[in-house]
Amino acid sequence: MSEAPHLTFDLDTPGLSTGHLVVPKGSDCEALSLPVFSLNKGEGPRLLITGGNHGNELEGPIVARRLVEWLPEAQTCGRVIIVPEINPLAVQAWTRNTPIDGKNLNRVFPGRADGSATERIADAVSRLLLPMADTVFDLHSAGPTMDFPPAVITHPIADADLMAKTLRMAEAFKLPMTLVWQYHDTLGMFDTWAHSQGKVFICAEFGGGTVGAEALAIYEAGVRNALITLGLVEGEAEYPTFRQQKSSRTLETLSSDLLRSPTRGIFEPRRSVLDEVKQGDLIGVLHPMESLSADSIRVRAPTTSIVCMIRSGGHVDADEEIVYLARPLNL
Template sequence: MREAPHLTFDLDKPGLSKGHLVVPKGTDCGALSLPVFSLNKGEGPQLLITGGCHGDELEGPIVARRLIEWLPEAQTCGRIIVVPVLNPPAVQACSRNTPVDGLNLNRVFPGRADGSLTERIADAVSRLLLPMADTIFDLHSFGPGWDFPPASTTHPIADPNLMGKTLRMAEAFKFPMTLVWEHPGSPGMFDTLAQNQGKVFVCPELGGGTVGAEALAIYEAGVRNALIALGLVKGEAEYPTFLQAKSTQTLETRRSTDEMKAPARGIFEPRCSVLDEVRQGDLIGILHPMDSLSADGIDIRAPETSIVYAIRSGAYVDVGEGVALFAHPLIR
């Protein structure tokens, strides 16, 4: 008989409890044990916080561990389940995908009990943790090679009531940017599964994958703001300082005009910063071809008036790779 995923402790036990979510072994590797922390203070919101879905985004696991240090004293009600690392093999390899099977965990939900390792992780989370929560914070960062402001993100949701609740929750982080991110549908995303079950799912994204003290402080402050908004801890929310300012804006992307791609191979030199407002024709950056002695740099210019929400940070790019991403103020 195939072993089923299981928890080694009772999530309903009052107070702070610690244990593991056991992902059964398969033909590709042995069983995995994911550390899980449950902070149960009775009636109230039921929150699941996860990190380490992508192994090259390390801010989430660090912030999740930080939360566990102070939440037991600060939490006033409800239950918070924290899983600092959803995908240990990917985190250990600092790889976006799971080294064992090459799959992206955030593209295989709800998973398969008889699947490969990544699919078994998704199956265990979908079966045992997701049903215990009505709100999910899945902690990410934008990944290496990009400059990206601290942001809380979501996607367009067909249900207007759930969309409204999700957007309000995303804005409660008070990060410099809240982003409603429209992109071609990707099957198997964690947020899509949760939203199809009527749950509020917010994905905080922080920076370009470089772990630094200032960035981590902003990330933790934003999560604390969201916990205050949920009523799980007491306190006054504050706007984190970013680029020497305390401000926030809510933006949305448009699929047809939200990305500039490299027209040739070369090194991209950014000429603007994240959250800059640009007008049509403004210089965004210069692409420097490196395979020719005579080739001039290629100017990359804004296609329309918009706000730069992400830009390549001095990367070598191939033809067709993205170099800048744009958004616009959300129209409500």
């Protein structure tokens, strides 16, 4: 390792600054330079916004770059740091994981200074950017294979006060769904690490297979609502329109709410996100590929619930995730 991770400019400089977060080279690749935007307007909230954690979720980098365009005129106080692509190697390859080492950036935090490329990125972000913020918006989407409504996600947090603050911030986006997700694979997540540091961490999600103008507009409106609530910009927050409705609900999904494919085949969705289903209702059909004589398998709702994420069609392997269900959160 030739050098430590570093920024090419001082984040404490008043006003607008741009530069790079330099991730040192290792045995697997040369040094990486991640573009960083900083707008420091003195006292007030300290916010870090990141995109491109997963390289095949491009809504985040696009919305982050949109913010860079209008924030200089809109921000009234505090400090906002934006890194549109924290994993440029994955973004350039349009892959969820880093192609060089095959690692998922969102499973290696806080990273390792002497680790692989993905671990060195996490180390640089953990050491140099996360300490500068009280709140983090990590902009994701469900990627090219899942349909997911505009939503903000958090996981259960042991610290009740931090959980309450996080839920309030999540609901400030006014997106159609706020989801508390009891997820089975949280070790090494960016949000898990940020929570351990006492930070409010917001994971925004939006999926549907393609990057469209309507989805981006809703996503950006949600982020702007949150900036208004934080007091970083002025204005009146509004519920964005999704499928001709302006509303928001807070839900929870448990590990038991995940439905997996019983075999290999083509999954045909029969329900849309935010549809309410009763026990026994048809959610989708799995068409086996090996034989035309094999019966298609009907996937039905095990309980009365709400479809919060569903496979957007395509080939699936046995035991692959196809549907997540949810229900209203009882606070």
